[in-house]
Amino acid sequence: MTPEPGETAAASSTADDKFDDEHYPAYTMGRAAAMLGTTPGFLRSLDGTGLIEPQRSAGGHRRYSRHQLRLATRLRELVDQGTPLDAACRIVTLEDQLDEARGRNTEQSPG
Numbered sequence: 001m002t003p004e005p006g007e008t009a010a011a012s013s014t015a016d017d018k019f020d021d022e023h024y025p026a027y028t029m030g031r032a033a034a035m036l037g038t039t040p041g042f043l044r045s046l047d048g049t050g051l052i053e054p055q056r057s058a059g060g061h062r063r064y065s066r067h068q069l070r071l072a073t074r075l076r077e078l079v080d081q082g083t084p085l086d087a088a089c090r091i092v093t094l095e096d097q098l099d100e101a102r103g104r105n106t107e108q109s110p111g
Contacts, residue, residue, distance in 0.1 A: 025055040025063035032064040036073055046072060051089045071096060 018024045033040045043062070046052045052071055054062035064072075071092055078088035 022066045025065050025068075027064045027066075027069065029054075029062045029064070032069055032072070035069060036076060038072075038076055042076070043072065045085075046075070049085065049089045051075065051092060 018026070027035065029040045029043055033043055036043075043052075043054075043064070047054070047062075052064070052068045052075075054064050054068065057063055074095065075085075075088050075092050078091060079085060083091070
């Protein structure tokens with residue numbers, strides 16, 4: 001990618017890496033809650049579950065990645081269907097592990 005005027009090639013590739021990285025904590029709590037259609041309180045309640053541990057900015061504010069938001073979305077669906085939070089966390093954890101294992105198997109299979 002060609003750097004913008006005044007930008008170095010290294011800075012450009014770093015920005016591209018962040019946009020492509022689903023684990024980069026790009027979203028503030030307010031933005032994440034708005035995207036999920038939930039409240040910041042719901043996201044805060046997930047801190048104690050161990051399922052989603054947002055990174056913190058230098059000022060101590062929670063920052064979420066796209067991957068974390070996908071997990072939170074699935075968790076919200078399960079809770080809205082009446083699944084207790086602890087059970088929903090376990091289900092989402094197992095689903096996420098299964099997706100990761102499938103991804104590894106796809107990468108390793110001869111093709």
